[in-house]
Amino acid sequence: MGDASTIIVGTAGKAYMGDVGATFPTGPEIAWGSDFTDMGFVTPDGLEEALEEERTQLDAWGEDAPVIDLAKKRTQTFKLVFRQTTAQLLSLYYQVGIDNMTSTAAAVGPPAKKQFISFGSGSLSDTVEIALGLDVIMSGKRHRIMIARAGVTEREAIKHSADDSSNYGFTFTALAAPGGAQSVQHQITDVPLPA
Template structure:
């Protein structure tokens, strides 16, 4: 029988980033540590999570169906579009390390000039990887996803026009975690484990 209380609708959410190797919270309602930075506003499209598998099937003589079905590779991706323009999002979108960015301070005299960030893009030598934390929230329920090591593997075009903000649409792919740990961890509140 259906139970409407088990339905999660992602009415809100947050994304956090930190350096690879940072310590994740130990529960879905624990506060994110000081290592993690809030990545800012996400568009109403929310989070799109995908899990793809490459499988190998082995046949046997005289059998009309595969006798072994092996998962060879699992790829997990997480897609979000961010509204704000910040140094972390610029770094991720353009794959430029902070060390290769320069901040020029504002000046007031003789002519006022605003502070600005400058960097080049197009160098394949820069690879920006992060630990990524995601919260999907609805009426007290929470699905927390923690990706130990993630890289940006797809980017949407940035549109500069008067109809919308200049958004950073990023798809993150979960990469192998340091030290053989789980690459992706999930915490989901109010879900009972069946008795075996």
């Protein structure tokens, strides 16, 4: 029998980033610790999660169907579009470490000058990886996704116009976690296991 209370509609959500190796919360209702930074507003499109598998099938003499179906590789991706412009999002988009950015302080003047950051686009050898935390929220329910090590594998073009904000669209791919830990962990409230 159907149970409408088990339907999750992601009416809100948040994304958090930390250094690879950061400690994740132990439950979906526990606040994110100081190891993580709120990544800011996400567009109403929300989060798109995808899981792809590459499989190998083994046949046997005299059998008309495969006898073994092996998963060779699983790739999990998470797509989000952010509305804000922050040093962290610029670091991910341009693949340049925060420590390779320079901040020039504001000056009262005369002439007055605004604070600004400057950086060059990262080199191919400069790869920014993060620990990524995602919360999908609806009416007290929470689906928390924790990615121990993630890299940006796709970027949407940034559009600068009067019609919309300059958004940063990323597809994050879960990478192998340090020390052989699970690369992606899920915590979902109000979903009991069968007896």
